[in-house]
Amino acid sequence: MSVRVVVVDDHAMFRRGVTAELAASGADVVEVVGEAEDVDTAVAAIASAGPDVVLLDVHLPGGGGVEVMRKLATMALGDQPRFLALSVSDAAEDVIGTIRGGARGYVTKTITGPELVDAIQRVADGDAVFSPRLAGFVLDAFAGSIDIADIDEDLDRLTDREREVMRLIARGYSYKEVAKELFISIKTVETHMSAVLRKLQLSSRHELTKWANDRRLL
DSSP, X not given: XXXXXXXXXXXXXXXXXXXXXXXXXXXXXXXXXXXXXXXXXXXXXXXXXXXXXXEEOSSOTTTOHHHHHHHHHTSOOSSOOEEEEEESXXXXXXXXXXXXXXXXXXXXXXXXXXXXXXXXXXXXXXXXXXXXXXXXXXXXXXHTOSOHHHHHHHHTTSOHHHHHHHHHHHTTOOHHHHHHHHTOOHHHHHHHHHHHXXXXXXXXXXXXXXXXXXXXXX
């Protein structure tokens, strides 16, 4: 039997791309039975379709992927689906926070179609699946070498969008590149960047890069 999947992401083009890729790479083993763009539509789609696996973006309007899992956990659905995070973010706090929230795995959007099909099948079978670099974050967190509490306290000051802008800027992206990556205007990037520096009490991109690197967010 094929694995029934709901795809949750706030970008319609990405959802269509994932659906097409799954159809091309694993039509006989994976079936997309629903899509959603935010927390509320995700909860409704998952409750209605009853999928085996949910491909879940980390940052969503309405509270993020963790909020989707939290809401579903309070509902009498019978068998709960398994969650596989599929995100552009490879930051430690996103990986650990999502796994804490109930996901069985976490892969980045650089994954290929066949690799994604394999990850979905493995999660459906009960395995934990991570992109190679991200597995280290999980191990480090359990070993105590990453202080997740400190990371959470700092990042709680930022909105989800500010976190996305922060990570890209800290990695050396230009404002124009950030705008293209996040489908927002350059002016909006500038506004978010000003807010990030103010909230974190930093004064430059250089300080932001050091701040993010010290917290293993890059």
